[in-house]
Amino acid sequence: MPAPRPPPPSAETVPDTRARLLGCALRLFSELGFARTSTRALAEAAGANLAAIRYYFGDKAGLYRATFEELCIVDASAATSSAPAAGPQPLADWLAGYFAGFTEPLKQGERMRQVLRLHIREMLEPTEQSRTKRERTAALHAHLVGELCRALGLAQADDDVHRLAIAIGGLGLQLVVAHERLETDLPGLFAAPAALDAWRSRLVEFALALVQAERQRRDGAPPHSS
Known part of the structure; x- marks a missing residue:
C-alpha cells in the first residue's frame, strides 16, 4: 500500500511557496546540476522547509522534472516565437x-539564461530528463537536415549532411556558451538586443558559408559516407 501523502507543511502557508521552489530550483540546478544540488539547499533558498518539497513534488527528482516541464518548456516556447516556420522558404529565412x-x-x-544553462547542463550531465530532451533535439536536427537536403538538391541525407547540420547547430550552441563566459569582458557583443540581432545575422551568414563550402566540395568530389 503506498505511503500517504505528507500533510501540507504548517510553515508553508504562503500561496507562492511552490512557485518559489520552482524558481530557486531553476537557479540552483542550472548553476550546480542535479547531483550537486541538495534538497536542503533548495528549501533554504526558497525560504521553505524539506516537507514542502515532499508535499509539492514528492522528492528532488520530482522538483527537477517539474522545473523542466513547467518552466523550461513554457519559457522557451515564449522566447522562440520566431522559430523556423514550416513549409518551403529560402534557407536564409529558415536559418534566421x-x-x-x-x-x-x-x-x-536572467531567468531565460538559467533555462538555457539548465538545458546545456542536462546535455553534459544527463539525467532521466534527457530522454525527452533527446527527442526534441533529434526532431530539430531532422528538420535542419531536411532543409539542408533541399538546399543542396539531395533526395536523401548522407553522413556529410548530418555533419553539416551538427556544425551549424554548434554555431548557436557556442554563442550561448560564449555569452556565459565573455559577456563581462566583451559587453558590446552581447549587452543590447541589437547586438544579439547582429549575432543572428552573422550566424546565418556563417551557416550559409558552410553550406556553400559543402556544395562546392560535392561538386568536386563524391559524398563521403562511413
Whole structure:
C-alpha cells in the first residue's frame, strides 16, 4: 500500500511557496546540476522547509522534472516565437528563425539564461530528463537536415549532411556558451538586443558559408559516407 501523502507543511502557508521552489530550483540546478544540488539547499533558498518539497513534488527528482516541464518548456516556447516556420522558404529565412532560438532567449533576462544553462547542463550531465530532451533535439536536427537536403538538391541525407547540420547547430550552441563566459569582458557583443540581432545575422551568414563550402566540395568530389 503506498505511503500517504505528507500533510501540507504548517510553515508553508504562503500561496507562492511552490512557485518559489520552482524558481530557486531553476537557479540552483542550472548553476550546480542535479547531483550537486541538495534538497536542503533548495528549501533554504526558497525560504521553505524539506516537507514542502515532499508535499509539492514528492522528492528532488520530482522538483527537477517539474522545473523542466513547467518552466523550461513554457519559457522557451515564449522566447522562440520566431522559430523556423514550416513549409518551403529560402534557407536564409529558415536559418534566421533557427538561430532566433538561440539569440531571442538571451534577450529575456536572467531567468531565460538559467533555462538555457539548465538545458546545456542536462546535455553534459544527463539525467532521466534527457530522454525527452533527446527527442526534441533529434526532431530539430531532422528538420535542419531536411532543409539542408533541399538546399543542396539531395533526395536523401548522407553522413556529410548530418555533419553539416551538427556544425551549424554548434554555431548557436557556442554563442550561448560564449555569452556565459565573455559577456563581462566583451559587453558590446552581447549587452543590447541589437547586438544579439547582429549575432543572428552573422550566424546565418556563417551557416550559409558552410553550406556553400559543402556544395562546392560535392561538386568536386563524391559524398563521403562511413
